[in-house]
Each structure stands twice: as C-alpha cells, then as structure tokens.
Amino acid sequence: MTFEFDKIIDRTNTSSSKWTKYDRPDIIPMWVADMDFETAPCIKSALLERINHGIYGYTQPPEELSSTVATYLKTEFNWAIDTDWIIWLPSLVVGLNVVSRAFAEEGDAILSNTPIYPPFLSAPTYGNRETITAPLVWSGTKWAMDFDALEKTVTKKTKAFLFCSPHNPTGRVWNSKELNELVAFCHKHNLTIISDEIHAGLILDQDKTHTVTANLPDAADISVTLLSASKTFNMPGLGCAYAVVKNPTLRNKLKKVMNGIVHHVGALGYTATLAAYKEGKPWHAALVNYLRLNRDYVEGDLSAHDQLTVYHSEATYLTWIDARRMNVDNPSTYFEQFGIGLYDGAPFGAPGFLRLNFACPQSVLREAIQRINKGLEALT
Numbered sequence: 001m002t003f004e005f006d007k008i009i010d011r012t013n014t015s016s017s018k019w020t021k022y023d024r025p026d027i028i029p030m031w032v033a034d035m036d037f038e039t040a041p042c043i044k045s046a047l048l049e050r051i052n053h054g055i056y057g058y059t060q061p062p063e064e065l066s067s068t069v070a071t072y073l074k075t076e077f078n079w080a081i082d083t084d085w086i087i088w089l090p091s092l093v094v095g096l097n098v099v100s101r102a103f104a105e106e107g108d109a110i111l112s113n114t115p116i117y118p119p120f121l122s123a124p125t126y127g128n129r130e131t132i133t134a135p136l137v138w139s140g141t142k143w144a145m146d147f148d149a150l151e152k153t154v155t156k157k158t159k160a161f162l163f164c165s166p167h168n169p170t171g172r173v174w175n176s177k178e179l180n181e182l183v184a185f186c187h188k189h190n191l192t193i194i195s196d197e198i199h200a201g202l203i204l205d206q207d208k209t210h211t212v213t214a215n216l217p218d219a220a221d222i223s224v225t226l227l228s229a230s231k232t233f234n235m236p237g238l239g240c241a242y243a244v245v246k247n248p249t250l251r252n253k254l255k256k257v258m259n260g261i262v263h264h265v266g267a268l269g270y271t272a273t274l275a276a277y278k279e280g281k282p283w284h285a286a287l288v289n290y291l292r293l294n295r296d297y298v299e300g301d302l303s304a305h306d307q308l309t310v311y312h313s314e315a316t317y318l319t320w321i322d323a324r325r326m327n328v329d330n331p332s333t334y335f336e337q338f339g340i341g342l343y344d345g346a347p348f349g350a351p352g353f354l355r356l357n358f359a360c361p362q363s364v365l366r367e368a369i370q371r372i373n374k375g376l377e378a379l380t
C-alpha cells in the first residue's frame with residue numbers, strides 16, 4: 001500500500017497553530033512538532049464512522065482500547081503492562097503538569113536536562129515547584145547525560161526527574177546503559193522518574209530501538225511513563241494521551257491530583273488512538289521511511305555550512321542546530337526574513353540554537369532548505 005506523503009495540503013484554513021503563528025503567509029512554518037501529512041487512512045475512516053453516528057456524548061475509554069494499548073506496547077517495545085496501570089489524559093503536557101504536582105510538594109524541586117521541550121521547564125513552576133536543570137553534554141559524537149553535573153544539581157528538595165526519551169530536541173535514542181545509569185541515579189536520590197516517551201514511535205536510525213525506561217530492572221516501581229499516539233500518527237489536535245504507572249501508590253497520588261480538574265479524553269481522541277494502534281502499522285512504517293529521507297536531506301545539506309552545527313537526529317522529525325556561529329542576535333527571527341519559521345532554542349534553555357521540523361512533503365522541504373541557504377549566504 002502506498003501513502004501520499006508528497007501531497008501538499010493547505011492547512012491555512014484550519015486554524016492550525018503551526019500555520020497561524022506567522023503574520024506573513026509566505027513563511028514556511030517549521031517550528032511546532034506536528035506534521036504536514038494526512039494521518040493514516042485507517043484513522044481517518046474510524047473518525048468518519050464515529051462522526052457519522054451523530055451523537056458525541058460523554059465517553060468512557062472503550063474497553064478494547066486498554067487491551068489494544070497493552071498489546072501495542074508489548075509488540076512495539078517488548079513492555080508487558082496490566083491495563084489497570086493506564087491513566088487516560090487529555091494531553092501529555094497536562095500529564096507533565098499533574099505529575100509535577102503529584103510527585104513533589106510546593107517548594108520542592110524537579111530536575112530536567114537542558115535543552116528540553118519547553119513545558120518540562122514550565123510545568124514545575126506553574127505548580128510552585130522549582131525547576132532545576134543540568135545541561136546535556138556533547139561528547140563529540142552524541143548528546144549525553146552528564147551525571148557529574150546532575151549530582152551537583154540535585155538537592156534534598158529534589159523529588160522527581162522529568163525525562164524525555166527519545167529526546168526532544170536533540171533526537172537522542174537513549175541506550176540501556178544510559179537508562180540504567182539514570183535509574184540508579186534516581187534510586188540513589190529517591191526521585192520519581194517521569195519519562196515522557198511520546199516520540200517512541202519515531203525511531204529513524206535502523207540500528208536503534210526504543211527502550212522503555214520503566215521496563216528496566218528496578219525502574220518500574222519508581223516510574224511514571226507518559227505516552228500518546230498523537231506524535232507518531234499526527235493527531236495532536238484530538239487530545240488523547242495516557243500515563244502508565246505500575247506502582248499503585250504513585251498511581252493513586254496521580255489520580256488524586258487529577259480529580260475534578262483534569263478533563264476526560266474526547267470521543268474522537270479515543271477512536272483515533274484505537275484505530276492507530278490496531279491498524280496503523282503499514283502507514284507508520286512508510287512514514288518512518290519518508291522521515292528518514294527528509295532527515296538525511298536536511299543533515300546532508302545544512303552540514304555543509306560553517307555557520308551551523310547540525311546534530312544527527314536518531315529519532316523524532318526534528319533537527320537540532322547550533323546557530324551561534326551565525327553571529328546574529330536571534331537566528332530564528334533572522335531566518336523569518338528569508339521565509340522560514342524555525343523554533344528558537346531559548347525556550348528550550350539553549351539561546352542561539354534552532355529546532356527545525358522536517359515532517360513535510362519533500363518539495364516543501366527542498367524549498368525551505370534553499371531559503372535557509374540563501375539566509376546563510378547573505379551573511380558571508
């Protein structure tokens with residue numbers, strides 16, 4: 001079966017966050033993490049069927065959905081879970097915020113690595129918890145966690161580690177050795193591991209696989225895993241995510257914080273997630289192949305420029321770029337003049353860096369890269 005990733009779809013009439021950000025219609029938006037591809041046909045037809053029913057009342061998670069999630073996690077990641085470990089959430093960012101309140105008290109601290117997806121930095125502070133960070137380090141071949149820096153940052157008040165795996169924005173796929181070191185660190189300091197694994201379905205390097213942090217020895221009882229089909233199947237606008245929590249004490253703490261505040265998932269979110277996990281595999285395989293080609297094109301072309309350091313994305317559809325050698329005040333606003341909307345690194349804790357979303361048709365990507373090239377040539 002073939003899928004139409006080359007098709008250009010006008011999104012300007014859909015109030016898309018990605019496409020309404022810029023006042024200038026000629027800017028190609030490559031900032032927020034959603035894809036300019038239609039979702040899998042099996043998801044679209046499941047949604048159409050649900051929509052045709054015509055009644056959209058309050059909806060429970062379909063019974064089949066929890067067992068489908070369990071089968072999916074076992075098949076994809078070799079992770080065996082019980083269905084009652086699942087807590088449904090209307091979005092993963094909601095998850096980051098409620099876990100920050102559930103596993104640390106006001107005045108406590110929550111640890112993260114920078115650069116990091118910005119809600120990791122804001123979620124603790126929104127609940128009057130402190131965000132503390134230690135930077136990832138560039139080892140010469142890959143971004144790595146710096147456990148010496150983490151040891152220096154962690155305090156007695158630190159109660160949880162907000163962890164991103166695979167990592168947004170660097171695209172790292174953490175290996176078992178790195179994850180085991182993280183688990184040992186969290187045990188040593190009595191930290192709950194909050195592992196956001198929303199990008200787990202987007203492993204691009206063919207020699208790498210996603211390891212669920214909670215599936216490592218000694219990790220399950222101190223872990224909360226946050227997941228969603230929304231990144232992999234391009235349906236973040238439908239609002240469906242979930243936490244998987246084995247330890248009943250942690251699960252109850254999380255449920256207690258959510259009570260009466262966190263809205264349930266909408267009917268369409270459940271329907272789409274069920275279709276994605278049950279029938280989405282062929283589309284997903286084709287997507288990953290398409291994204292890999294786009295990634296290689298971006299990395300191959302932009303690495304030729306002395307002004308940029310372009311990091312290899314092992315996973316995700318995001319390229320992380322050090323643009324500090326461009327010597328401009330703000331590289332993202334600079335590129336807007338050339339018709340490209342990149343994500344500024346500052347909210348990730350890395351001013352001077354850029355994040356580029358390459359999940360778009362190849363013809364659009366080629367045009368975008370040409371514009372970036374023009375912007376760089378104008379500096380020389």
Ligand SMILES: Cc1ncc(COP(=O)(O)O)c(C=O)c1O
Nearest residue numbers: 033091092093117168198236241
């Ligand atoms: C690491 C990570 N977590 C969470 C989210 C957002 O998830 P949601 O749309 O379910 O809130 C994103 C979106 O880019 C992300 O990259």
